Amino acid sequence: MSGLYIHIPFCAKKCAYCDFYSFHPTDAQMDAYCDAVTAAFLRYAGTPDTDFDTVYFGGGTPSFFGAKRLTAMLDAARDAFTITGDAEITVECNPSSVTENEMQALAAAGVNRISMGVQSAVDGERRWLGRSSSRKQVEAAINTCRKASLTNLSLDLMLGIPAQTMASLDESLDFITGLGVPHVSAYLLKLEDGTPLAAQKETLPLPDEDSVCDCYLHTVETLRRHGLMQYEVSNFARPGFESRHNLHYWRDEAYLGIGPAAHSFLGGKRFYYPRDFEAFLRGDAPVPDGDGGSEAEFVMLRLRLAEGLSDGDFFARYRKHLPNALFDAANTLERHGLVTVQNDTVALTPQGFLLSNRVIDALLSHISSQ
Numbered sequence: 001m002s003g004l005y006i007h008i009p010f011c012a013k014k015c016a017y018c019d020f021y022s023f024h025p026t027d028a029q030m031d032a033y034c035d036a037v038t039a040a041f042l043r044y045a046g047t048p049d050t051d052f053d054t055v056y057f058g059g060g061t062p063s064f065f066g067a068k069r070l071t072a073m074l075d076a077a078r079d080a081f082t083i084t085g086d087a088e089i090t091v092e093c094n095p096s097s098v099t100e101n102e103m104q105a106l107a108a109a110g111v112n113r114i115s116m117g118v119q120s121a122v123d124g125e126r127r128w129l130g131r132s133s134s135r136k137q138v139e140a141a142i143n144t145c146r147k148a149s150l151t152n153l154s155l156d157l158m159l160g161i162p163a164q165t166m167a168s169l170d171e172s173l174d175f176i177t178g179l180g181v182p183h184v185s186a187y188l189l190k191l192e193d194g195t196p197l198a199a200q201k202e203t204l205p206l207p208d209e210d211s212v213c214d215c216y217l218h219t220v221e222t223l224r225r226h227g228l229m230q231y232e233v234s235n236f237a238r239p240g241f242e243s244r245h246n247l248h249y250w251r252d253e254a255y256l257g258i259g260p261a262a263h264s265f266l267g268g269k270r271f272y273y274p275r276d277f278e279a280f281l282r283g284d285a286p287v288p289d290g291d292g293g294s295e296a297e298f299v300m301l302r303l304r305l306a307e308g309l310s311d312g313d314f315f316a317r318y319r320k321h322l323p324n325a326l327f328d329a330a331n332t333l334e335r336h337g338l339v340t341v342q343n344d345t346v347a348l349t350p351q352g353f354l355l356s357n358r359v360i361d362a363l364l365s366h367i368s369s370q
Helices: 027-044 067-080 100-109 123-129 135-147 166-179 209-225 244-250 277-282 295-302 311-318 324-335 350-354 356-364
Strands: 002-008 051-059 082-093 113-119 153-159 183-188 229-232 235-237 255-258 263-266 269-272 287-291 339-342 345-348
Touching: 002 067, 002 244, 027 067, 027 255, 027 277, 051 067, 051 244, 067 082, 067 100, 082 244, 100 135, 113 123, 113 135, 113 166, 135 153, 135 166, 153 166, 153 209, 166 209, 183 209, 209 229, 209 235, 209 350, 244 255, 244 295, 295 311, 295 356, 324 339, 324 345, 324 356, 345 350, 345 356, 350 356
Parallel strands: 002 051, 002 255, 051 082, 082 113, 113 153, 153 183
Antiparallel strands: 183 235, 229 235, 255 263, 263 269, 269 287, 339 345
16 A cells, blocks of 8 residues: 655745745635646546555645645545545644634544644744744644544654753653653754754754754653654654554655655656646646665665664565675674664664664665665
């Protein structure tokens, strides 16, 4: 099975750190976009790898787009593709756009998972990020979702943000774990070129690198103590609540992305839509991005997962074993506490995830690039 991603490039307001493709639209632009997405579905109907067991509405702010339009898109997707009855269907939401009527309408349409941006429970830190919702609004939004029987909830937390300290991080972690959600995504802030935060980087009160590393490891341990186990570099869940959609990406499985800036891996090929709203409305074709699914790509993505890279999974896909040299390198990294090697599996530790680019590169050097 594959995953379907639908990009909603609309927001009420752009956050200071955000580099995702989005803008504030008119109603006419949102209606035209709904039609364009439906037309794009029809162009892929019947093609290989278009039986889906996950659907993910990302953004932007899909909840700003509204339940009525999201429902219309979901109905159109069901008409064009096979979507399993037990599909995980996720909508990203901003707490300020969560209402009882909207959440009930989404649940009635078959949405069963909500991903909500919190970033920080400390209002001063949220102001640095350009987040308008208060912690009270976040808590109210969670309660509203639960009243609509939307209990598979994920919250985003950001690490290394301006003015963050270990004490303020604990305040955010206490708030999030106190809400009892089954999934948390904890991301390190990256200052993306062209964003307001990047323009201020010389004057921002950013924590130093050692402090950020300490915050990351503290987050991993704190969430573990609350039953949220790390299953990917930045993702934590109670057993059974891992993001099935994102696992398609990390397991190097097929997915179709619809909308400007959306990427796809379908039929062994990678392609993407440019960050161009008008081009998408015109029905311009996506841009080819080469073959996907190479041995190196598979290894790189699997090493992002806490379950790690197993020789058995590699053999099942490529009919060959991982090279002994990779395990020799892994044994050296294990002595430094960066990976574990058990039976036929290599997995990064939390300390290894902090240095994931270097660790993965060291292991990838023993994998064919073909």
